[in-house]
Amino acid sequence: MTGTWSNHWVNLRGGLPRIKAKLLRNEPIVVAFIGGSITEGAGASDVNTTSWRALTESYLKARFSLEKVTCINAGVGGTTSTFGAHRLQAHVLSQGEIDLLFVEFSVNDGEDREESIRGMEGIIRQCRRLSPCTDICLIYTAADKNLTDHTPHNIAVHEEVAAYYAVPSVNFAARVYTLMQNDEVRWGDLASDRVHPNDVGHALYAAFLREYLDEALDLKEATIGGKDLGSVNGQEIVQLPPPINQNNYENADMSEVDFVDGLGGFEWRALSSEPLMNWRYDTRHLYTDTLNAWFSFTLHGQSAGILLLCGPDSGIFEFAIDDEPFQSVHMFDDWCLKAYRPIMAMFPIHVERQSRRITIRHTGKKDQGSTGTSLRILKLLSN
Numbered sequence: 107m108t109g110t111w112s113n114h115w116v117n118l119r120g121g122l123p124r125i126k127a128k129l130l131r132n133e134p135i136v137v138a139f140i141g142g143s144i145t146e147g148a149g150a151s152d153v154n155t156t157s158w159r160a161l162t163e164s165y166l167k168a169r170f171s172l173e174k175v176t177c178i179n180a181g182v183g184g185t186t187s188t189f190g191a192h193r194l195q196a197h198v199l200s201q202g203e204i205d206l207l208f209v210e211f212s213v214n215d216g217e218d219r220e221e222s223i224r225g226m227e228g229i230i231r232q233c234r235r236l237s238p239c240t241d242i243c244l245i246y247t248a249a250d251k252n253l254t255d256h257t258p259h260n261i262a263v264h265e266e267v268a269a270y271y272a273v274p275s276v277n278f279a280a281r282v283y284t285l286m287q288n289d290e291v292r293w294g295d296l297a298s299d300r301v302h303p304n305d306v307g308h309a310l311y312a313a314f315l316r317e318y319l320d321e322a323l324d325l326k327e328a329t330i331g332g333k334d335l336g337s338v339n340g341q342e343i344v345q346l347p348p349p350i351n352q353n354n355y356e357n358a359d360m361s362e363v364d365f366v367d368g369l370g371g372f373e374w375r376a377l378s379s380e381p382l383m384n385w386r387y388d389t390r391h392l393y394t395d396t397l398n399a400w401f402s403f404t405l406h407g408q409s410a411g412i413l414l415l416c417g418p419d420s421g422i423f424e425f426a427i428d429d430e431p432f433q434s435v436h437m438f439d440d441w442c443l444k445a446y447r448p449i450m451a452m453f454p455i456h457v458e459r460q461s462r463r464i465t466i467r468h469t470g471k472k473d474q475g476s477t478g479t480s481l482r483i484l485k486l487l488s489n
Contacts, residue, residue, distance in 0.1 A: 115281045115314070117265070120272035122241040122322045125205040129170060130325055137166060138178040138198045140190050140229070141210030143384070144247045146181030149302030153179075156305045159208075161312035165319070178204075182448070183384035187211040187225025189450055191355035192411075192487050194232055197387075204237055210245040212252060212260045212279070213301060219263050220351060226267040228355025228489075231346055234271070235356065244268050244275040247311065249301045252279035253286065253293060270350055276318050278311050353455050357407055358489040363392050365486060371399025371468070375482070380417065381445035389446075391415055392483040397470035403486055404463045409455040411487035412466065417446035419478030422471040425453055428463055438473035448484055455489075 128135055139145050139159045147153025147160065154160050163177040180197040182189070190211055198204060209229055215222040226244075233240055246252065246261045257265065261279065268275045285291045293300060296307035303311060349356070375393040382389065392401065403410075410427070414420070416437050424432040435451050453464065472479045 114284070115277050116318050117268065117275045117277075118322075119268065119274045121274060122206060122243065124239050125241050126323055126325070128205055129323060132174075134174040134176065135166075135170070135205040136176045136178065136201070136203060137163070137206045137208070138180055138201070138204050139208045139210070140180040140194065140198055141208070141245070142181060142185050142214040143183030144181070144213060144302060145208075145210045145245075146179065146183055146386075147308075148183055149297060149299075149304050150308050151305050156308055158303070158308045158311035158315065161309060162208075162315055162319075165312065165316050169323075181210075182386075184214065184447065185211075185384070186214045186216070186222075187229060188221060188355065188452070189225075191225050191228035191232060192358040192360045192450070192489070194229055194358070195236070196360050199233070199237055204233075204240045206241045206243065207233055208243050208245050210247055212244075212246040212264055213249045215260050215263070217259060219259075220353075222260065222263045223267060223351045224354045226264050227271075227350055228358050230267065230271050230273060231349065231354060231356040232358065234346055242271075242273045244273055245315070246275065246277045246279050248279040248282045248293070248297070248303075250293075253283045255283070255287075267350065270347070274318075274322070276315055278314050281314050282310070353408060353457075355489050357459075359487070360413065361486045361488070363483050363486060366392075366401045366403045369399075369401035371396040372401055372483075377415070377446060382447070383445040384447040385415075389415065389484070393480065394468055395419075395421070395478060395480045397468055399468040399481070400465060401483070402463055402465040404461060405486075405488040406459065406461045407489045408457070408459050409453060409489045410462065410464045411450055411452040412483055413485035413487060414449050414451060415446045415482035415484050416442050416449045417480075417482075418443055418476065419480045420472070420476055421479030421481055422469045422473070423451075423481050424467050424469055425451075426465045426467075427453060432465075432467065434469060434471075436473065438476050440475075443475065446482070450487065452487070 147157030150157035167175045252258045297303045372392040372394045377389040424434045426432045
């Protein structure tokens with residue numbers, strides 16, 4: 107895997123030694139995909155068969171045996187690496203031993219360099235610490251902002267983290283851009299909304315990744331125990347380097363709302379016939395539209411937040427950390443008019459890790475575009 111192809115579209119770095127060793131021993135493998143809507147399969151005619159993720163799963167099963175390959179779809183539309191770090195344990199690592207983790211957030215991460223580093227570094231450090239035998243590979247998908255002749259901001263930030271931790275990366279966006287420059291494809295023909303690929307676009311992404319995996323998982327010249335395969339010991343201890351950002355989300359977690367330690371004016375509900383987007387998981391949540399309804403929870407860490415189900419009738423809440431003054435949080439936007447969806451509300455990061463008590467309170471206020479003042483609390487977030 108040398109030459110122009112490798113240099114421009116793939117960064118090999120540490121490779122995929124652990125999963126390669128398991129394949130050499132003919133052992134079952136588990137591959138997880140965490141990312142946004144493109145990983146989940148948006149734009150594909152069938153997310154379970156024609157998305158790049160599903161096509162990659164089919165490729166792995168065809169190459170290494172249907173019975174020995176298990177894949178996990180942890181894509182959630184509209185989410186960033188910050189949310190990815192917080193839900194990594196619940197949606198991926200809780201499933202058992204993971205051999206390979208694909209991470210895709212280059213389109214959804216915004217222009218805040220520090221937050222993007224906190225998210226991506228948090229995912230990598232958390233995975234290396236809690237699941238040291240998991241290989242990681244970053245994926246960069248295309249959108250108008252990523253289709254340039256230089257390394258665009260979001261991909262450059264992710265590459266900074268990938269290089270620091272010797273994580274390989276596959277740049278779909280750079281490959282698409284090159285094909286566009288050679289008049290081999292038109293971006294609008296691959297993604298009508300210029301973000302989410304159609305079946306042709308998903309198939310192209312899958313082909314890019316397949317080329318990399320054909321080489322990275324080539325077993326012909328490999329030998330178990332070779333230095334390129336790394337240690338494959340379930341008790342392996344990974345010595346992580348100092349973090350790029352001390353405030354990264356290495357200790358991020360997403361827990362059930364059952365862990366509140368006090369509340370008043372809330373009740374349990376779940377969405378039934380209401381429109382829902384960007385969430386395939388349980389919708390059980392704490393609900394209120396009562397002025398001054400409240401709940402509190404205690405955590406040990408640097409930061410906290412809550413995951414809300416925001417929709418057409420969402421209102422405004424306020425929070426307080428320990429004895430600090432309450433601060434108002436307004437989460438309503440135009441997307442809320444379309445359906446309920448999960449939105450993170452992250453509170454200020456503190457330098458010291460210590461126990462903190464967070465109190466959430468209903469204000470009775472709302473955006474002028476909202477149809478009500480409801481609050482729906484889906485999860486608790488901590489780091």
